[in-house]
Amino acid sequence: MTIRERTPADDDTIRHLNDTAFGGTDESRLIEDLRTAGLVAVELVAVDPMVDGHILFSALDVTVRGKPVRALALAPMAVQPHRQRRGIGSALVRAGLQQARERGWQAVVVLGHQDYYPRFGFSAALARPLEAPFSGASFMAIELEPGVLQGGEGRVVYPPPFGIAI
Template identity: 45%
Template sequence: MPDTPVIRSARAEDAGAIDGVIRAAFAATAHGYQGEADLVRMIEADGDALVSLVADAGGAIAGHVLFSRMYGEADGAALSAAGLAPVAVSPDRQGRGIGDALIRAGLDALRDRGVAMSFVLGHAAYYPRFGYSPELGARFASPFAGPHFMAMMLDSGAAWPQGGRADYAPAFGRLGQDL
């Protein structure tokens, strides 16, 4: 299919299109919250973006995913971790597997970088398909702890830590303050 998007690293010149995709995608949700676009800009400005990918459909950005640096520890040792947030797909392209492809490509990129774990705060019915587990997430103290806080080992053969702490990049804490 000629308009099948290609997943690639985001570039500086994509910033406006990424912002538009995120705003359109979240405006289409029940809560209509727009903080996700601001969050991406703050994470990028702080230098905390680890993996930022777009779905490029012939020069038009159809989707975006961001994985940002997380700070924490697991079983008393420093933790190399990333947080997934947000993932967005243009409303006219949703339901075509673009979000799935972006997340999977992002997780592969994190593995290539040697990141040990990824965390997400999201729908418990959606994210386990990628390997995220609420049970693993519950082992970590976090300001976002709760039933929607999930984690995954990026090496599926690695043992789960017994516990630790996971903190998202500082932009997550500033989101409401900086707007």
């Protein structure tokens, strides 16, 4: 399996992959809106030999103690249903976090399966002090720069493509 950057030639496959994995078009619409808004920071596909996994990280506003943190939202990610549970999703998350770290991003937040993301270091406890549209065990964060989310209250504001009323 190869993990590589998305190219525009992948986009039809990525749309179909997300529609199939999620059973609807909300996520593929989100992907297109994030690209149009210029918010995509890391977008990768897994190829083996076809594109059967996709992950996207986009910039969002996070402040801690009033200071901006260079942060990303992980959303969405998907693996073809018949190729799931073979490590493709894990490889995409790890490669995406690595690339985000190399590009100087300091933290990532995710709203997702509470049994899945902690294995990569995401923590609901880390996200708890952040004022956000989400809370609870499914709202998690990871620091790519140690300590960047700690030491005080913070705030997370999702950009318009997420369609979240503030």
